[in-house]
Amino acid sequence: MEDDDAQQGGVDAPAQNRDANGNRNAGGRPNRHRRMIVSDESDNDDVNIIHRPKRRRVGIESADNSIHEDPAQNASEAGGGPSHSDSKSDDDGNQGCNICFEDYTNSGEHRLVSLKCGHFFGRSCIERWIRSEGARSSCPNCKTKAKMRDVRTHFAKSVRLVDNSELIGLQGKNHELQKQNKSLEVENSRMERQIRELRKKTEDASLMAVPRTTPVPNIRSIGNISLRWVQSLGLVSSNQITASARTFDFDGHYFAIGCGQPTNQLFGPSHGLRRLSATFNLDRAFVSLHTNRIRLIAFSPFDPSLILTGGEDKRVVISKFGNSKPIKAWNIPNGRQVWSGCWLSDTTVAIGVSDGRVWEYDMSSESTEPVRDLTDGLGRIPIIRVIRVTDGCVVICSMRGISCSYNQTLIPLLEHERDDFAKINSVAYEKSTEHFVVTFAPGKCNNGITHRLYRIDIHQTGANVQVEFVELAAVPTPYRVQESLCQSALFALSNGNLFSAIYNQDFQSIDVHDWNFNRVSARLQLQDGHTEADRVMEIRAIRGPTDDEKRIVALTEKKVYIVHFAITRNCDC
Structure with missing residues (x-):
């Protein structure tokens, strides 16, 4: 029951x-x-x-x-x-x-x-x-x-x-850990923001502490040209031997200066870029890109955020300005050093190297090899300047001659045997007027350094193309010291008159040549005690407060010098 x-x-x-x-x-x-x-x-x-x-x-x-x-x-x-x-x-x-x-x-x-x-x-x-x-x-x-x-x-x-009680318990713990992780991420972001703010304040304080030496320059002017000393900025701190600065470029707002820092095996490249604003405030940030001295810096005229660099580490890099991560990088064939280069289009560049070749690279290509050799394999002497004049027209300058690659056809313009000169030290280009100033070293035909003004003329009749380098003026000088290459500056004022800013190694000065009168119109001798380490490497002229004023910026291995150029009164000069 x-x-x-x-x-x-x-x-x-x-x-x-x-x-x-x-x-x-x-x-x-x-x-x-x-x-x-x-x-x-x-x-x-x-x-x-x-x-x-x-x-x-x-x-x-x-x-x-x-x-x-x-x-x-x-x-x-x-x-x-x-x-x-x-x-x-x-x-x-x-x-x-x-x-x-x-x-x-x-x-x-x-x-x-x-x-x-x-x-x-x-x-x-x-x-x-x-x-x-x-x-x-x-x-x-x-x-x-x-x-x-x-x-x-x-x-x-x-x-x-x-x-599944143990699983549910673990899931609960996991949820709590996720909440803690999110909280820590928020706290980490806040701390990183504070670190960036503190770092910026530190850099600003360091910038204010940079010694801006104001030497007592020796200025001599002829006519209505005025040179006025502005300031100089040191590129290195006291514990560095040299910044190894060789070149720089200007995009209208900032200078990109190629310089070095002490070699550090733990942190990789020792050469890179530093930024200098148009108001001459030097950014202390250093962007590492290369392992040896930089000889090429070129902002893209098609996209100013892109910058092309190359140097003695036999490597070419395209990157975003201020970013050390390369967008594209190539190793030069045969292990040659990079000496010069320019942008040909928004995706192609021309690179001049130490064996006289000019290689064209395409950053849109997956290949690491150059597209072509613009010198047709004829180069032997280092290429000191590559200049894009127009689409399809590239001027190639070596120490023994100047030629033009026009639609992939190589045309000689200046040759040391035919035109009777020993060596080319500098080539400056003024884009708005398509003029060139070429500086020749002393030789058999000229006892001193000579500066000559040229204009490039391109004539095309059907399939026939004629490119000429027309000499307009020459300024012979008694100066003979030219121990290193120095890139000069050529600029035009609003009335179209041309001036050159050239480094004079005899006087250790910056000379301004007035091509309207074919003479040296002003000279600014750099500070006393000017040493070999302060030798000028490159000169640029950027816009000034008015159309008839310029800022002449001279780069040495350790410093940047800024000089104000102006016309003192109304005249035909």
């Missing part, structure tokens, strides 16, 4: 559980001999009851007489250790109905149901419990208020519960 009562749900409450002698056991529960109930899928109420010791499992045995056991329990039984399921009591209904302590079925009166609080029971047991409790009925486990309408049937044939 006891089995029949259990099948029909005839257990009033857990308090009625007694042993075979009618006495309550010590735990308030019946003996641990439990029954496994296997019910058929049909709606037949006949149920087979099998008596055997209770095996703890989570879920329901399916109606096809298969037994679904908890893997965690099997592993525990096989290993002899306690499982996670065994560590919990039966109070939550994990091992069967918490009222009658029997297994659930998937059909019939003792099928699996739950209350709205989530605790599981057999249907017949929980309905009898709620009816017996009356209006004060509640969940036997958690005492949550429960009514008949709160009984919910579950229709699964079998249920296997996986213990």
Whole structure:
């Protein structure tokens, strides 16, 4: 009868559980001999009851007489250790109905149901419990208020519960760590911003502390030309021997100066760029690009943010100005040093090297090899200047001659044997008027340094092209000292008159040549104690406050000198 009562749900409450002698056991529960109930899928109420010791499992045995056991329990039984399921009591209904302590079925009166609080029971047991409790009925486990309408049937044939409490705990910890990580990222960004602000303040303070020497220059002027000393800026700190500055370029707002820092094996390249504004504020930031002295710097006229550099490390780099990461880089064939170069288009450049070749590279190409040789393999002497005049017209200047590559045809313009000169020291170009000033070293035909003014004329008749280098004026000088190459500057005023700023090594001065009168109209001798390390390497002329004023900027290995040029009164000069 006891089995029949259990099948029909005839257990009033857990308090009625007694042993075979009618006495309550010590735990308030019946003996641990439990029954496994296997019910058929049909709606037949006949149920087979099998008596055997209770095996703890989570879920329901399916109606096809298969037994679904908890893997965690099997592993525990096989290993002899306690499982996670065994560590919990039966109070939550994990091992069967918490009222009658029997297994659930998937059909019939003792099928699996739950209350709205989530605790599981057999249907017949929980309905009898709620009816017996009356209006004060509640969940036997958690005492949550429960009514008949709160009984919910579950229709699964079998249920296997996986213990994922550890996973849920780890997910919670992971969520907390993610929140902490985001908080730390915000804090890190704030600290980086503060570091940048402090670094900028430090650099500004260092900039204000840069010694701006103001020597007492010796200025001599002829006519209406005025030179006025502005200032000089040191490129290196006291612990550096030399900045090794050789060249620079100007994009209308900033100078890019190629200089070096002490070699450091840990931090890579020791030569790169520093920025100087048009108001002559020197940025202390140093952008490393090369491992040896830089001889080529050229801003792109098509995209001023791009800059072309090359040097004695036999490497060419295109990068964003201020960024040390190259956009494109090439190694020069045959391991030759880079001496000069220019932009031919928005994607192509021409590179003059020490063996007299001029290589054309295309940054849009995946190849690391040059596209062509603009000198047709005829070069031998280092290329000191490459100038783009127009589309398809490139002037190539070596120390022994000047030629023009016009639509990939090489045309000689000046040759040392034909035109009787020893060596070319400098070539300056004025784009708006397409004039050149060429400085020749002393030779058999001239005892001193000579400066000559040329204009390039291009005549095209059908398929025939004629390019001429027309000499307009010459200024011979008695000066003979020309121990190093120095790039001069050629500029025009608003009235079209041309002037040159040239370094005079005899006097260690900057001479201004007035090509309207073919004479030296002004001379500014640099400070006393001028040493070999301060020898001028390159001169540029940039816009001044008015159309008839210029700033002449001279670069040495260690310093930058700024001189103001102006016309003192109205005249025809």
